[in-house]
Amino acid sequence: MVCHVFCTSYKIFFAHAHSQLREMGRNWVANQLRMQQEMEAKQDGGNYNAYNHFVKGK
């Protein structure tokens, strides 16, 4: 049986910061996707990729 010295501290921290971290993570991923779509739009001459946008729901 092995225990982790910092298990308690990590749990205290995650109980405090998990929801903020999750929200920040979601925002970051959404931003990355938006930037990617903007890049694609520039490459396509101003149109979003319709298949990704409407069919795949991205």
Next chain:
Amino acid sequence: MEMKNKQLNSVLVKPSGPDCNLGCTYCFYLEKADLYHQQKVHRMDEDTLEELILQVMEQSGPEVSFGWQGGEPTLMGLDFFRKVIELQQKYGYGKTVGNGLQTNGLLLNEEWADFLKEYNWLVGLSLDGPEHIHDHYRLTQAGKPSWEIISKNAKMLLDKGVATNVLSCLTDYSADHIEEIYQHHKQMGFDFMQFIPVVETDKENPRQAASFSLSPEKYGKVLCKLWDLWVNDFKNGAPTTSIRHFESVFHTYVGIPSPECTLQKECGVYTVIEHNGDVYSCDFFVDPKWKLGNIKEGKLINMLNSRKQTQFGCMKSKLPRKCKSCAYLKHCFGGCTKDRIKDPKDNGMPRFLYFL
């Protein structure tokens, strides 16, 4: 068990072994001098340095980093590091090379700073905070305070534009002053901060933690407070300071493996090279059990991919059932192997029974 070959991307080198001009109460590395007790002074010679750099350059990918650490690596003198650059250029083969110097800052001067700036080195400066915190445990070998000269040298590095990351050890004492430490670092102009929790066994009684060690509860509170300070400083949703641990954890929230080995599923992705060329699994496991060989007798890449190093890396993923059902497992993966304790009823020697 992961069998894919690991690339040689980084090495941690200890050119002056465990030798140091400070005698910090909590240092875990000073006692490594016992492993090399034949010599009083430990210094990497030029042949060993050349063999090391030749091997790393030949066996690494297109980008490779050298971490120069100790002990105190500046004890080698600046000419040693000029030789490092000369050899990296000689055997570079067009590769991109990064150098990091982890130092207590005591011996730095303008000549050092100019060199570090010229070759784009990243300096990790050990500074625990304002004077009363830093000098609580970070004393010279003669027991004298070190804050004044180190904070002066820190300013000199920052003024000269040397990329500098401040590293602070968190102890039973400093943990009570985390806001003061954070504000101190910000006021000094440090944008990059790293905090390391100190947990060591008591030398008199190895079944319990040393008095300066941080308790899990205290460390938990420190992380929460630091998190709030960090987030409160955000501008337009982005951090204004960098705290390594939080950024490493953040990776795990966007599906990217954390760059910090303690938060990865398995470890053993780098090796440590001692002053005489001996190679070990990890900085915290410089121990005969985890000696992988010597660079004069074998190839670093083979040691990195050896059965012993793979076994070392896999040790991290062997977790108790409680861990496996934890909601936060994918964000910490059980932390660092060195911070684990064995049940006293188990075969191994128990560590930190105090916490059980």
